[in-house]
Amino acid sequence: MKITHAKFLKLLSAELGQDEKITGIHLNGLISEIINSTEDGKPYKIEGFGTFLRKDGELQFSADDRLAAEINYNYEGMPDIDVNEAKSVVDDELDETTQKPLKKAGTIIVDEGVANEPDVTEEGSAETISERHSDTSRDSTREEVNETEGALQEELSPEEDPFGIKEDEVSPKTSFSFDESADENEIIKDDGAPEAEVEGHDADEDVFAEVLESDDTDSGVKNEADAKLDSFIASRVSKTDQAENVDDTEAKPEAEEGLTNKSQTESEEEYIDLDEALTYSAESDVSANSPSEDGPADEEIKADEPEHELSGTDDSESELDFTKMDQRENADETTQKQNLADAASQKTVKKPEPVIKVGSIVGKKTPAVPPVKSKDKPADEFKAAGVAAEAVEGSDAQEAAKERPLPGDRRKGESNFAVVIITVAAVVLIAAGVWWYLGSQPEPLPTAGILPEAGLSQAMLDEVTENEDVPAVISEPAETAEPTQAELDLAAATNWEEPRPVGSRAEASSSETVAESQSASRFGLRGEAQPMEGRVFSIVVHSLPNRVDGNIQCDEIARLDLRCVVVEARVNNRITYRVGIGQFETFAEAQRQAAQLPEPYRSRNFPARIN
């Protein structure tokens, strides 16, 4: 539209509130003054409007900076843009273009100063918060893990081991091996003794068979049989001494340990059983030694003896028969005590706390050494020992039984080998069971933690059977087992408690997809302006000196169903408010969308980064 001189005069007169003629005179005078001034080569300057200048005979006008800014309000403060840099920035720092929400929404007024301020809603801040939270949660998790470890250490006590490994590993002798040996003894009892035992037993039976047979034959044969019997008894006594010495050294600590844990009921039962057996043996001792003494007891015994002696053939050999009878009774006594010791050892094995029984037996065996040695003495000394046993008879049969050795204990040294074999077999069975159990478990993690543990237990069990050092063995598997279990629980606790910062690939891809969809929805030409941070491009259509004008222009743009943003920018220490259309992730996208804008924005725009 053209404003003619006449029309301009009307507008000016209206502005001044003067008449048009007067305004016309003043206007013509201004124009003559400008021309005359410039013709003289002098510039004519109107403050706030510009300077007229004649250059090369041609009148030129240079607008004042303020007027130029007001005229160029749409694009005020826009510098030149290095396109390659912008593209490279967009391409290289595409991750940074992921926009973060600001506090402001709707027709936003984005302040660069404000934008630079740390925002609690920023991702970094959120990460920091989450990291702090994760740190605290990790601390709490560690505490919980420690507590769990402590609880597990408590739970790892042999009594509550779910796999039954620790108990077997830790104390194979106290519980496991003795159970197995008990079974083995039961097996031996049922199926017969092992080969060595069978052979020894057969030898005993042979000797006794000969002796018994010799009772029915002549005296010469009897003498030979008696000699064999003496030598047999002597050899058995020496073996028994050796076995006792070994058993005493082995059983003493166990006795001390077992006495503290011994229950009254078991001890009573044990004593009752032993009392019965030992009382019987004491009676037989008395009956065996009674012939050398005078008194009512002797008479009673003598009254009983004739039945025994009636089997004899010659009266002149009564004294010898007495000796034979003593020896036979000693042999019977030895056999009975062997059976008694076998029963005691079986009981010892069968009980979960075998030390108690061994200790009780040991306590009874300890004073039995002198009588055993007395068996090597002649018959008269043997009788003297019988007198001593008789003196004990009146007091306590049990104490009398204590003075007798327990020949059955000699088998203990022989049975150790069987115990070792049984222990190894049991360990193999348990390992197989553990392997089967772990094989049935779906989780691989406990398997990895326990399988080597089982191997360790086997090795340690072998070591235990060799060294028989129970306390030292107890500590080692406990130490080796705890970290493994703790690691398992730590892993479980970690899996449960710890947030997943790394995440799986699927989770990362899903989160990225969500972020991309969200970021894609935040960008666009239309719709409501989204508060964003980072690199955002927009189609700038206005750059105004004040915010009010910017908001007015933004409202007009919003009426066209376009997304409008007002961005505050400082250029040359002067604040301008840029009005942009749309929010775009890249400069190219903003440039492409600018072609779709309606006029006048389509022809007058400048895609630029707004923050």
Added chain:
Amino acid sequence: MDRVFEKAFMAVVRKQVLLNNTVTLEGLGSFKLEHIKQKASKSDAGNAVMTPPKDVIVFKQQKEKK
């Protein structure tokens, strides 16, 4: 010249130019707003530079009557 008259002259011209109108004054010339489009150029370093558009006021001297 009266300063008040100059301020009024300046305001009217600026307003009409901003309205994309061409103001023609007899004996002097005409004022109009001219839009300079954005253009791509190369800097001295050889980088492609995008120059933003600009709105400027343009004065054109009246041709002298013969």
